[in-house]
Amino acid sequence: MLADDEVRAALDAIGDALPRRTENTRMSTMGAGSDDLEAGRRYLAAAVAEGWAVPTWPKRHGGRDADPADARTIGRVLREFAVPDLYPYMIGLGMAGPTLLQWGTDAQRDLWLRGIANGSEIWCQMFSEPEAGSDLANLGLRAVADGDEWVLEGQKVWTSRAMWARWGLLLARTDPDVPKHAGLTMFAVDMVAPGVDVRPLVQMNGDKHFSEVFLADARLPDTWRIGAVGDGWKVAMTVLAHERASAGGERGGGEGKVRGARVPTWLRELRDAGAFSDVVRRDRAMRIHAADLAGNWTSDRAAASKEPGPAGSGAKLRKVASYKGHAYTAKDARGAEGMLDDSDGHIDFITAPSMSIRGGSDEIQRNILGERVLGLPGEPRVDRDIPWSQARKGVI
Template sequence: MSTAPPDADELSRRVEEFLAAHDPSATEPLEFLRARFDAGLAWVHYPEGLGGLGAPRALQPAVDRLFAKAGAPTNHPERNGIGLGMAAPTILAFGTEEQKRRFLRPLWTGEELWCQLFSEPGAGSDLAALATRAVRDGDRWIVNGQKVWTSMAHEARWAILVTRTDPDVPKHRGMTYFVCDMTAPGVEVRPLRQITGEAEFNEVFLTDVAIPDEHRLGDVGQGWQVSTTTLMNERVAIGGAAAPRESGMIGVVAGLWRDRPELRTPGLHDAVLRAWVETEAARLTGERLRQQLTAGQPGPEGSGAKLAFAKLNQEVSGLELELLGDEGLRYDDWTMRRPTEVDFTRRSPGYRYLRAKGNSIEGGTSEILRNIIAERVLGLPGEIRVDKDVAWKDLPK
């Protein structure tokens, strides 16, 4: 038997075979998803036995398309972005065999959702400054601290957590990474209300939370290295369909412009046309990035795309409010809601405008992204660091 990873033809043959054995319409969804994982057709680039077949990552979209075409049950990836995009690759890279077997299957099927306990009130862009303490107590760790900006904490079963275990060494060296049980005693989740009125995020207070040592990911003191792996695995959509022209917010604005001639002014006309051009440029850039990834030529363009997307979303949503005039002064609802996903199109223009302000802060501020592009892509000198060789406990806070 050959040990070479399956190619595209072999994968589609296996999907066909799987679908023949598991009729999507007659199989209970969870049972179907578990079987798909066990067949190695969940994420084909993962190793055998862990939901994959060691195949090239670029072949995944074709597999997903075949399942979607057959009407197969979905694992609702939009509900488990942190789990699929960040926790899973980190567990794969640093987890023990036991951890991989315990966590990856229910993570992929969506039985267990994940959240991320990284940012703190005093550690935003400077994650390595974090203060949440973990102290060893025999074969377990006792954790105390406060985390913030935690999406899905109120739904999640597990969290990836990074803590300070040694305050006496410079900050990057004294950190340790854990998997945290969100149902453990001492974990308290409070909604954190945003400028939109709703609460996508939470604050998470950790008070004497006991974490068994077998839930540690990586070595003691290796937390920064493990976190870096997590953060580098930003969710990158490989393959999939190209976004059509005028999708997203520009579609709303263009529709408004066409349907409501009374709103038009010469200045706004120019602004709408500029926004239309910039949106089309961003769409083509995303498409080119998609083609690069599919062709196995990943480039650094993704960080630029995030930067451009944030700016564009903010400009276009602001333009929409201005175009609406009187109507732009109305807001749909300030009630504190607990949405499980962000949907820009179902809420009012005011919501879109306010929510877009988060785009340049979440997942790396635009300022940090500019530093990253300048230093890692353009090779410009790094920032002057005053904190590098100072013990964490001695840093100004």
């Protein structure tokens, strides 16, 4: 079993690519306002030799075969270090990688996992479409078999990181004549192949981090199919469970705590700026801090289970509440100066609403918790058992 000091010493040995966190450490979280790919790539390239970034992955794929207890120790100690914002790399590290470990073939793991672990290849997630967001199983992008290949036609939207990505995890409709969940299949797509057209969209915080992606006669070999034909929904549920769990955890870097500091930087800054002379604001900040601590302990405990389940929705909701709480409290504490769009913290303030939408909206997370954790009655799902092609013609 790894001891904290052993991990600390090994991480210190990484050097410049992973400095200790200090009171002056500032970095973006969730990519807000930042297009920096380099800091994350340097860290991942340096961490891969001993598998620190993805400790539970097999050694041969860039991990260190760590058991859950050691992974928790590593995660805890990493918070003391200035792990860069890994937003550009998170689909690979947090979603595609774990999904390939569960559903991929040996050849697929050999092809893709090391490039994810060492930061040399960025992945994106192509699930949402104009007609399929919360109702993801309604998606219509078609994949049609042609010998040993598949031909893709259709459109995705809100594909974060698509313009940086080498690979995309794509959910497509392979059979329109069965009920919507049954006719889906998961693939990996080469994002720079002919027929794949990525068009960036501007978000309200100014970032151009997500795109529309148009696929027209784009081809991929059957060896890039992930899971069986028609099993796409099962594979997608694995991807989404990992997305929620990693959105609720701290794997994204950018966040953490100076070693030995009892007060986190954001609270100290508010205090030093005199924000706590207002008792209501102080009470609000302390509630957020208490919820953050409880959220971290809960995420640590959840990290002990090998596969994230519906409880990941709880982790995601907690993280969203925390992000918004930090951003809105800090904005409020700036008073009149906070009205300026170049004031400190503005980018977090204007990014905060998106947190309730990306990775599945708050309402959808609550539906999942209600139905799958609390066992409450499910929503009416009138199109669940009829062929997707008929439901689309307005049968319901």
